[in-house]
Amino acid sequence: MKVGCDVGGTFTDLVALGDDGVMRLGKALNSGTGPAEGTLTALRAAGASAEDVTEFSHGTTTVTNLLIERTGAAVGLITTRGFRDILEIQYSFRERTFAAHYRKEPALVPRHLRLEVGGRIERDGSESEPLDRDEVAAACRALLDAGVECLAVSLYNAYANPGHERAVAEVWRELAPDRPVTCATDVDARMGEYERVSTATLNASAVPAMRAYADELREAIGAPTLYMHSAGGVVTPPDAAERPIQLALSGPAAGVLAARQVARELGIADVITLDMGGTSCDVCLIRDGELRERDTFDVAFGVPARTRSIDISTVGAGGGSIGWMDSGGALQVGPRSAGALPGPACYGRGGTEPTVTDANLVLGVLSAGLLGGSLELDAAAAEAALARLGEQFGVDAVEMAKAMRAIVNANMAQAVRQVTVRHGIDPRTCALVAFGGAGGQHAAGVADELDIATVVIPAHSSVLSAVGLLTADVRVSETRTLLTPVEMIGTPEVDAVFEELRSEAAARLAGTDVPDLLTERWVGLRYADQWHELPLPVAGDPASLAERFEAEHERRFGTRLADPVQVVDGWVTLVGLRPDVAIGTAAAAEAPPSGADATRELRLFGAEVPVVARDGLGAAGQAGPLLVEEGSTVTVVPPGRRAVLRAGHLLLEDVA
């Protein structure tokens, strides 16, 4: 039995696919002690046990949380003389223009644990000053005496020649064989001393915890296991443990992968995904069926992790987002969230501030008996919370709830606009694929803001991330800075670099059984004087690269420039394909909908509307306004849209 298992902030979501082709869904509350217990509980909920598992694909927020909360191991840093403060200087960039009363993010490694050594590599990779191994050993000993649990090595210009970094790591391993060391060039081999040292120290801080995590999971689940990384591929447990930084955004990646699969099943090329949960909403663009990658994301403001990830934007808009009046008298919703505790007012756990979930309950989108029946919702408490806020604006609870929905929808629409602007794309040409606990409640509202005609609510949308894990391909990338004219692509010199990168990537897959390994070669190109690159695959005639770059530049930015084209970075990605699963048509064993109401008063539209089970929509579908239920999720179908089933997925089509 193949299993996809996603450990999120609150729940572990699991999908088990048996030889019979039936998907079994399981969900468990995280116990917080480690990955094993939640995973085993979720397996039981899906009617399976550890012995049944033949293949285990895993996504986890462990690294994310550890980096954000700064709860990783104590790291020491060895760097080149003159550069130990690079980590603390950061970008010298403020989040707000006019601010003086704040403290910038402290360096991950405090200054007394950042030690400098001599030795110098020049920009062309040559050595102008040798490394002194005795000096390095003294620095290692000083750090060990100071109690560091692991080491990061990040040397100036090492992107051009990692020799000195490797030598430092060797010395460390001799002195402290059981304490991990991260060479910056092993996790980020590109030019840019601050990004490299930041990425290396973040990675080092997560290695001890990730090693322990992988060990625990291996004991609980004996089957071959793969870990989802931020770029939407899976890697082996040792690779995940030694390069945990690549897992930093693994959470939202799996959902996007599944959404892409859903789009393929529907024959839709351009898609915006909207993953709306309790505290936030993740937005991602899929163009021509392809995911966009970005090379860096910020762990905290001004603290970059340069590791490839799917280009996903997050906005503080979720079911728990709180409505409030700001000092200018405007209604704001989020980014503060009531979370699970105290939770929305309607949870009856002490929350008194109105949340989006409260608004949806008051408007009839949610019913008092929903959420699987495990939680009684207190409609009176929701109404009271909204009425209190409404008093400040001079409106009643229902108007307040409508306004909160409008604001939170506008916030999500804005996030979509920024993603599309960044890529030079008009959102009206895309379909919106919405999932996550609250996705169906808001999808049509967001789509209306953006004039998007087609909305898709995928099958199994509440555990879509776990579904995405089932089919994720193995992907391992190695990157190097080339800084060479585009004409050099295809020459034996550059081919040799690509071949080195390929074998470095292959080494990371050693000892695993990966079928059908494909090799992709990529380059980041720019006009010689620019600072931003466009990624393009090296395929076909190398001579066509420059032309493809210029065409892409014109498509995105509207201009072609009569300038030389330069290759900044080159990278190789090894892809091990894993078989797809038809998400929409796979048989599923899932809890039936509540089925409590045939109709409900939907104050959102001021009408009594039908409540229809997804599978009961019929071939012709049904025009809004109505509510569609599937398991524990509900979808709002507004007037002007028709709910239909296509390839097993729920579509809300614009009929206006």
Added chain:
Amino acid sequence: MSTVQTDAFTAEILRSYLVNTVKEMVITTTRTAYSTCFCHGEDFTCGIFDADGRMIAQDQGVGVHAGGLEGAIASVIRQATGPWKPGDVYLHNDPYDGGTHQADVCVVRPIFAEGRHVGFATNRGHWSDVGGMAPGGWSGVAQDIVQEGLLLPAVQLYDAGVLREDVRRMVLRNVRMKHQCWGDLQAQIASAIAAERRIQALVERNGMAGYEAAIEAAISYSRRRFLTAAERLPARAAEAEDVMEDTATGEGPFPIRVRLERQADGTVVADFAGTSPQALAPINCTYASTRAAVIGSLITMLDPDLPLNAGVTQLIDVRAPLGCMVNPEYPAPCFGTTADPAARTAEVVLRALSELLPDRAVAGSYSTGQNATGGGQRADGQEFLWYSYQAGGCGAFEGGDGNSAMWHIMANSKNESCEAWEARYPIRYRAFALREGSGGAGKWRGGLGTERRIEVEAPTRLSAISGHHDLEAHGLAGARGGAPNGFELERDGEQRRIQHVYGLASPSKFANLPLQAGDVFVSLQGGGGGVGDPRERDRAAVAADLAAGYITPEEARDVYGYGEEQQP
């Protein structure tokens, strides 16, 4: 799906749409620009205005650009000939009429929707070069403004979308690095086009009435918010003073004085009467920069999240006699305005505000851009030009230490990678580090300044405008000041002040000094002032500072009194 009627909540959503339109202008600019200033430094600011030139929204860009966009729009509206046509583009950089310095070129493009002229989109950005006597413009020795480069009072570059070739040739013929300048200019225009498309989409969806309601919502929102925040200012005046240190010829210091008072109607008046007359040196602060300094300081002290627009700027009255150092007229040089004078003017205003709001008091920062350029030709004849500006130590505040290696409030730019510089210019970085002991001692310690050591590998002409090289950033309430800024040169193993190497009257202002290959240019950015008596600093914090090397053992013992408590 279009609705014509606009209720309060819808107006609110549209207000936020307008603010986000400006954010999208920023994304468009960084994705398409050419120069390091634009792409890494993000040294540009975008804004949208209504058809009357009222600011609707502006991005959180460069502080010193904040007050000036309105002035530039007003100047262009006044001078433009004929009715506005779709696709018109004007260039503006006049320091005496809404501009900062010539290098900050403002692109102004009208916004048309449903065939009507409904506003302007503008993008002010720092070009790599605008001509003048020093590559990159930072000549410390200029004596009049014409020496500082091309002046663009309101010059039409596109007429109804058609490029005016003669104007293009004239502009590019007068600048160095014309290639980068043209690339950046196209990015500025692209951002203005992006804004127009967004406004057109809004009008299409919500009608012209929706657009107009959104503008009013934006302006009245910011106005309300500012008035609420300004209530915290006590109903009395505060005065403060600081100086511009010197000129290249050794004159100075020149006082900058302000008297600040909130009026009964909520308007804040900043009166600079008593400030020194303008100098014939690039240390004057253009009126737009002075306004930016006042506006930025007020927002910093009152409400850092306040969205800036006409609702706020209409409530801030900046009075400065024409011909004084903070409102100069022809022919006073102004190139330095965005670096030292604006930052210094902001320091004066912050000082007055710190007296009025003691619980928000903030000490002095290094407050200079330490702007320096190095230009020349490589062995193969190819031109190069690097432009160095760097952050330093910020002032402590009541309740927190000052930030190290962070920009003062009038500027905000991302550091460029040292390695990327080496790959692009004939230089070699020896170090980029914090300056130990540079933060002003106090109960709350000032932030540390930074040190850059740049070895030049080819003959290089060095120019600079900086300040406060002999003066400290002030401390407050019994604290020490932060270390001054500095320019030094290491040559043949000996490191000295540049002033002494070249026998100059000023330590911080010079042009075209000949550096030899192998020289190391050392740029020292100062520290921030502290707040409160150093002996009251938390002992664990002193110990941590000592372990980190932020303070020296002598300083710990003598200034912080560290170790005394262990004595019998």
